[in-house]
Every structure is written in C-alpha cells, then in structure tokens.
Amino acid sequence: MSDTNLNQPLVIAGNSYNSRLLVGTGKYKDNVETQLALEASGAEIITIAIRRTNIGQNPGEPNLLDILPADKYTLLPNTAGCYTVEDAVRTCKLARELLNGHKLVKLEVLGDEKTLFPDAIETLKAARILVDDGFDVMVYTNDDPLIAKELENIGCVAVMPLAAPIGSGLGIRNPYNILTIIENANVPILVDAGVGTASDAAIAMELGCDGILMNTAIAAAKHPVLMASAMKKAIEGGREAYLAGRMPKKRFASASSPIEGTFF
Amino acid sequence: MIVFINGENQQIDSGLSIEKLLEQLDLSQKRLAVEINQDIVPRSEFPIHILKEADKIEIVQAIGGGSY
Numbered sequence: 001m002s003d004t005n006l007n008q009p010l011v012i013a014g015n016s017y018n019s020r021l022l023v024g025t026g027k028y029k030d031n032v033e034t035q036l037a038l039e040a041s042g043a044e045i046i047t048i049a050i051r052r053t054n055i056g057q058n059p060g061e062p063n064l065l066d067i068l069p070a071d072k073y074t075l076l077p078n079t080a081g082c083y084t085v086e087d088a089v090r091t092c093k094l095a096r097e098l099l100n101g102h103k104l105v106k107l108e109v110l111g112d113e114k115t116l117f118p119d120a121i122e123t124l125k126a127a128r129i130l131v132d133d134g135f136d137v138m139v140y141t142n143d144d145p146l147i148a149k150e151l152e153n154i155g156c157v158a159v160m161p162l163a164a165p166i167g168s169g170l171g172i173r174n175p176y177n178i179l180t181i182i183e184n185a186n187v188p189i190l191v192d193a194g195v196g197t198a199s200d201a202a203i204a205m206e207l208g209c210d211g212i213l214m215n216t217a218i219a220a221a222k223h224p225v226l227m228a229s230a231m232k233k234a235i236e237g238g239r240e241a242y243l244a245g246r247m248p249k250k251r252f253a254s255a256s257s258p259i260e261g262t263f264f
Numbered sequence: 265m266i267v268f269i270n271g272e273n274q275q276i277d278s279g280l281s282i283e284k285l286l287e288q289l290d291l292s293q294k295r296l297a298v299e300i301n302q303d304i305v306p307r308s309e310f311p312i313h314i315l316k317e318a319d320k321i322e323i324v325q326a327i328g329g330g331s332y
Contacts, residue, residue, distance in 0.1 A: 024329060025328035025329060026327075026328045026329040027328075028328065047329060048326040048327065048328065048329055049327050049328070049329025050297075050324050050326060050327075051324060051325065051329075052270040052271070052323065053270070053291065053296060053323045053324060053325045055270060055323070056289070056290075063295055063325060063326070064326050064327055064328055065295050066295075075326070077326065078329060090299070090302065093304055094297045094299060094304060094322075094324050095297075095326075097297040097304050097307070098295065098296070098297040098325070098326060099326075
C-alpha cells in the first residue's frame with residue numbers, strides 16, 4: 001500500500017472532510033478578514049454563534065451567513081457563552097431552526113468565567129438531551145479520559161478535549177491525558193481550545209488527534225491570514241508525521257553514514 | 265399592547281403576526297429564528313402566528329463566534 005493512502009479524510013457523523021482544521025469565526029477585525037483567514041486556513045467546518053439580532057441598528061449589514069456560503073462550508077453552530085443545560089439546549093434548537101433542520105452542533109456548557117472550563121456534569125446532561133433529540137453532537141470537554149469516554153457512550157459524534165483554556169494560547173497542557181483519550185476512543189477526537197501557534201497544532205496531531213478547532217490562535221495573531229496558512233500546514237504536517245510513525249527516541253547517537261570506505 | 269422583544273419592552277398593535285412584526289422592524293429579509301416564551305416558532309408559521317400581550321420574543325441570528 002502506498003504511503004499516501006495512509007492519509008484518509010476526516011469522517012464526522014458520516015460526512016468526509018479533507019481538512020482537519022476547524023475554525024471559529026469570532027474575534028476577527030471585520031468580515032473581510034474573516035473571509036480571507038478562512039480561505040487561507042483551508043477549513044471546511046466553521047463554527048458560528050447564535051445571538052440576538054440588533055434591531056434597528058446596521059440594517060444594511062451583511063448577515064454572516066451571506067458571506068459564508070453553506071455550499072462551501074459546513075456550519076457548526078456552537079453554544080458559546082452557555083452556562084446551563086437549558087441555555088445550551090435552547091441554543092441548539094434555535095440553530096437547527098435557523099439552518100433549516102441542520103443537526104450538527106458543537107456543545108459547550110461552561111462552568112467558570114475565569115477559566116471558561118466546561119462544567120462536566122452539566123455537559124453530560126445537555127449531551128444526553130441533545131442526542132435524544134436527534135442532534136449530531138460534537139462536544140467540548142476537559143481532558144478527563146473518563147468524561148470523554150462517557151460523552152462518547154452517550155452518543156456524541158465527536159469528543160473535543162481542551163488543550164488549555166479557551167483563548168489562552170498555552171498549547172497542550174496535558175499531552176498524556178489527550179493520548180489516553182485518543183487511545184480509548186471510537187469516535188473522532190478533536191482538540192478544541194487553547195492552541196496558540198503552529199507547533200501546538202502539530203503536537204496535537206502527532207499525538208493522534210483527528211482534528212483541531214481553533215479561533216483565537218488565528219484571529220489574535222498579528223497577521224491572522226498568515227497564521228491561518230501556518231496552521232493549515234502544521235496540521236497537515238503533524239498528521240503525516242503521526243501516520244508515518246516517528247523514529248524512537250534514543251539516549252545516545254546513532255550515526256547516519258557508513259564506517260566502511262572511509263579514507264581517513 | 266406590550267411585548268418583550270430581545271429583552272426590551274415594546275409597544276405593538278394587537279393582532280400582529282410575527283411576519284408583520286418582522287416587516288415593521290425591517291427584518292423581513294434576514295435569516296432569523298424566532299422563539300416566543302421559550303418555544304421556537306417555525307418560519308412557516310410566521311404569517312399565521314399572532315402575538316399576544318406580554319409575549320417574550322427572542323429574535324436571533326448567526327454571528328461569528330469561536331468558543332465563548
């Protein structure tokens with residue numbers, strides 16, 4: 001089998017995606033920058049939030065959905081800012097209505113304003129309700145392997161452990177937990193939150209992650225469009241390195257050139 | 265009569281449908297979802313769903329967002 005056949009598409013809820021980089025659409029300077037960064041990232045799945053319409057303000061302002069064509073992107077509504085099961089479930093139902101029955105959602109139920117860590121207990125409750133209501137749930141969680149497995153058992157289509165707090169850019173804080181989650185999983189595991197730069201993304205992919213969701217890492221870079229491009233490459237590189245099976249680490253040197261034939 | 269729209273008191277005529285309200289608010293052309301008293305009203309019902317006194321109306325749309 002050729003080496004290149006090892007690199008298969010990402011499959012979530014029965015749909016295939018070539019890009020393993022998922023991108024949020026928040027925090028950009030304006031719609032133009034959002035579009036350019038998404039383009040450069042190569043992302044196919046992008047997250048959107050559901051919020052009250054500003055009535056009477058900016059009547060001519062283009063709706064986000066107008067500049068993000070549904071035939072080009074898979075929209076992933078999230079429950080950003082929800083601290084309760086009720087709010088998260090309401091948000092998902094509104095998103096489904098807004099997007100004409102679209103059932104793929106990203107669930108997050110936050111527990112703490114400073115760290116934005118997920119409330120694991122409420123997340124489990126919300127996941128059960130949403131899965132029972134027919135949603136395909138991709139779920140943001142902490143890096144506890146037991147919670148991750150339980151979310152999979154509930155029926156979530158993908159589990160998304162954080163690398164570090166949302167918007168912190170700290171990179172993978174707990175690689176061995178992420179590794180354990182990946183090893184135990186029968187659904188895609190995507191790192192969500194905390195990635196800061198390209199090497200963080202590559203490290204996540206080298207652990208065996210199926211994909212990465214990021215927003216701040218790109219939007220808050222000095223040059224977001226360039227960072228989007230960097231992330232695209234880092235994720236491709238990290239994935240290939242993982243599939244290639246890295247060499248073992250050794251304590252001592254191992255020469256690369258033969259001894260025979262030396263003329264000195 | 266008074267209703268609540270996105271958290272604010274508003275005075276509107278009795279007997280208004282959601283469709284008519286959205287027209288009045290200049291929101292007819294927008295991709296929106298509407299919830300009344302925490303129940304979603306499908307778009308197909310906008311012309312026939314008549315608003316009542318003290319209805320709590322939420323009008324929402326998609327915006328850019330990552331997590332939080």
